[in-house]
Amino acid sequence: MAAETNKAYRITKEEKSRQRIAMWKRVKQDRVLYLILLVPIIYLIIFKYVPMAGNVLAFRKFKIGGSMFGVEWQGLKYFKLFITDSTFWDVFSNTLLLSVLNLVFGFPIPIILALLLNELKNKTGKRVVQTITYLPKFLSTVVVVSMLQTLLSPSTGAINVFLNKLGLESIYFLNISAWFRPVYIISDIWQFMGWNSILYLTALTNVDPQLYEAAAIDGAGRWKQTLHVTIPGILPTIVITLILSTGSVLSVGFEKVLLLYTSNTMDVADVISTYTYRMGIVNSQYSYTTAVGLFQGVINLIIISFVNHISRKTTETSLW
Numbered sequence: 001m002a003a004e005t006n007k008a009y010r011i012t013k014e015e016k017s018r019q020r021i022a023m024w025k026r027v028k029q030d031r032v033l034y035l036i037l038l039v040p041i042i043y044l045i046i047f048k049y050v051p052m053a054g055n056v057l058a059f060r061k062f063k064i065g066g067s068m069f070g071v072e073w074q075g076l077k078y079f080k081l082f083i084t085d086s087t088f089w090d091v092f093s094n095t096l097l098l099s100v101l102n103l104v105f106g107f108p109i110p111i112i113l114a115l116l117l118n119e120l121k122n123k124t125g126k127r128v129v130q131t132i133t134y135l136p137k138f139l140s141t142v143v144v145v146s147m148l149q150t151l152l153s154p155s156t157g158a159i160n161v162f163l164n165k166l167g168l169e170s171i172y173f174l175n176i177s178a179w180f181r182p183v184y185i186i187s188d189i190w191q192f193m194g195w196n197s198i199l200y201l202t203a204l205t206n207v208d209p210q211l212y213e214a215a216a217i218d219g220a221g222r223w224k225q226t227l228h229v230t231i232p233g234i235l236p237t238i239v240i241t242l243i244l245s246t247g248s249v250l251s252v253g254f255e256k257v258l259l260l261y262t263s264n265t266m267d268v269a270d271v272i273s274t275y276t277y278r279m280g281i282v283n284s285q286y287s288y289t290t291a292v293g294l295f296q297g298v299i300n301l302i303i304i305s306f307v308n309h310i311s312r313k314t315t316e317t318s319l320w
Contacts, residue, residue, distance in 0.1 A: 058291035064284070078291035088275065088292070092250075095271040099249040102185050107245060109193045111238060114200035115226060133194025141255040148187055148260070149174065180265045184256065199241065200234055207233035239317040247304030250296050272296055 027034065053069075058079070061072040082088045113133065120126040136144070151157050152173040160170040173179045211229045220228065231238075254273035261269035272292065280289030304319075312318035 055290060055294050057287050058294045060287060062286045062290075074287065078288045079295065081288060082292050082295070090267075091270050091272055091275040094268055095250055095252050095273075098181055098184065098252050098271060101181060102188055102252075103245055103249065105185055106189045106192075107242065109189050110196035111200055111234075113193055114197040114204060114234075115230065117197065117201060118204045118230070119222070130194065133197070135194070136191040137195035139191065141253070141259065144187060144191055145256060145259040148183065152183070174260065175262055175264045177265045177268045180261065180269045184260060184269075187256075188253075196241075199237060203234040203237040204230065235315065236317045239311050239315050240319065243304060243307050243311055243319055246307045247300055249303055250300050 056069050059074060059076070060069060061074050063071055117126055117129060120129070139147075152159060154160055154170040154172045159173075164170060171179070173183055207230060211233070212225055215225045215229050250272060252271045252273060254271075254277065257269055257271055257274050258277070261274070276289040276292050279285045279292070308318045308320065
């Protein structure tokens with residue numbers, strides 16, 4: 001019995017040794033791929049994980065010229081300061097509302113675009129549409145805002161010129177609070193809908209063509225095929241992207257808001273990112289803004305964890 005046990009142990013040990021050798025052979029064969037993978041890993045470590053150490057400033061008093069980790073322990077002082085600041089909660093509600101509206105109106109558009117492109121049989125036309133919708137993604141925020149300012153100019157902007165020809169008065173879109181959110185959301189949809197549709201187009205290529213054939217035999221038209229074959233086929237991709245989108249619900253783009261807002265639209269345009277910029281960089285309240293940023297990150301984590309849990313229970317698709 002003991003001899004058989006020793007033999008089995010030797011076999012197991014030899015098998016593990018063979019597996020280890022085979023693994024290193026595969027690593028050696030794919031060394032170029034691993035080297036390519038090393039670049040984003042190093043980037044994430046240096047620019048994402050290492051800066052996390054700076055979150056300690058949320059609990060310590062920072063002085064210019066002193067230690068980068070602060071000089072005096074303050075506990076939850078800075079958290080109490082912004083929680084009791086009414087201005088912060090105005091900024092918080094602006095951020096949340098802008099993000100939710102952007103998610104509600106912006107999230108379905110790339111899916112619809114991908115479904116429409118999938119129905120195009122003319123390959124040349126499909127490529128043209130894809131190119132036109134992809135290009136805005138590669139424009140810098142400064143260029144996009146400059147285009148908006150030109151387009152929406154009250155005197156020479158194309159939209160106001162058209163309104164004047166209809167006998168209507170010009171509207172100063174960028175100087176009216178009621179227009180800030182529509183302008184921001186529409187420009188965001190225009191800039192990113194093509195790029196975001198790539199993921200869904202890729203998912204559509206993985207839908208089994210035989211399912212369409214079976215649906216056609218059963219008498220299903222294109223609309224029913226889309227509802228009962230296409231959308232269920234890409235549903236896992238939709239769910240994953242929705243979860244990821246909710247995880248950044250308090251992270252409204254800083255650059256576009258900063259370039260778009262004016263003193264007249266400040267009441268609806270001021271978001272957490274511009275608030276932390278103003279308090280941190282302009283007013284030099286580094287520990288205070290670190291506490292705000294940490295609070296923002298924790299809330300995002302709670303939201304994405306909650307949505308992920310709901311998704312796992314309802315659709316059996318989740319990030320973890």
